[in-house]
Amino acid sequence: MPHRCSTSNELLAGLAAVALTIVAVTPANAGTATGAATEWTQVLNNGELVALVGKSGEQIQNQLTQISQLAQQIETQLNIYQNLLQNTATLPSHMWGQVESDLNQLRSIVDQGQSIAFSMGNADDVLQQRFQSYATFKANLPSNGTFSSIYQTWSDTNRDTIASTLNAASLTADQFDNEETTMSSLRSMSETADGQMKALQVGHQIAAQQVAQMQKLRGLVSQQMTMMGTWLQTEQTDKDLAQARREKFFGATAPSTSGGEKMKVQW
Template identity: 60%
Template sequence: MPRRFSQLRKALFAAIIIGSPTAGPAFAGAAAGGATEFTQILNNGELVSLVGQSTTQINNQIQQISQLAQQIQNQLRIYENMLQNTAQLPSHVWGQVENDLKQLQNVVNQGQGMAFSMGNIDDVLMQRFQNAQFKTNLPNGASFASTYQTWSTTNR
């Protein structure tokens, strides 16, 4: 791209020099910083080139957005197919899943009950034997009660 731009610059420069009645550069004045007319024309050509580059970038972004929209549409179709396939499963499969989930719920409820009870037991032991040094290998000096509570909360 820089090569094409430099050729454009050369062509504009040659056209201005050849087409100029004085065969020399005319000054634009103090408002333009003392720049010559052909410099201003080249600057305008450069601005046109930058607009072209911006247009290319915008087109690329539009293409990326359309591709992203296509991907989202494809994912929605995949989910739609999954729902259709799940709806067609026989009822005996759902019965097994429901039974397994109920068993899992019972196990989790029992674990939470045990964690609550163990936390209470730890608190009672600490209150009764305040001067006793209980050995624990828990990290960061945590108590069993707080560890059981964290475990229960995590499982819930």
């Protein structure tokens, strides 16, 4: 078996502080940050909020890299199992147990990708609510959209692709929606060689899809962090310029009052 790289089910560091707290105070199916999120952000000043979101970009990219690598490992391993199954009636129970573990990990990978997209979209919503200058940067995105809407599109596309793959094998998304139903479905499929092959083929296809989807998600995160960096630089430049103007105004030498005619009282 290839070495499994460890991935966290929680988002890391700053983004967790910003985005996952927002999730906790909004409905589970909320697509954008609501008034509750706006109220929560008042506990942070502008610099703290920006720092929490901004510093998490590299950590999120690293997590997406780990997820993508794990999906590739699962894809490779499932292909090996398919080849083995072609030469035997069914896979031995101990080997099928590893298949179940791999496919359950694959389900977890899908969930992690969805969580990252949801959280990054929420972070985008909060920043737009707090900073008007940040909101104007959306003009640089396709169709004057927002990263929140782009992440939602990615999420919908990913789920639809997985659903289509499952449907093609006469399976439903519900059967792979959570760990309990996934394991129940896999136990039923393990009873026949056809069922095992179907599970392996579906898993292999979904793993390949997730490798591609995580690459797209990494691209979105990178684009978002680049835009945020540009915005922060612009904001700082404006502040520095305003400060320089203030210092110049208040530090200027007062005009001389000597050399003019003396005022005389005339009767």
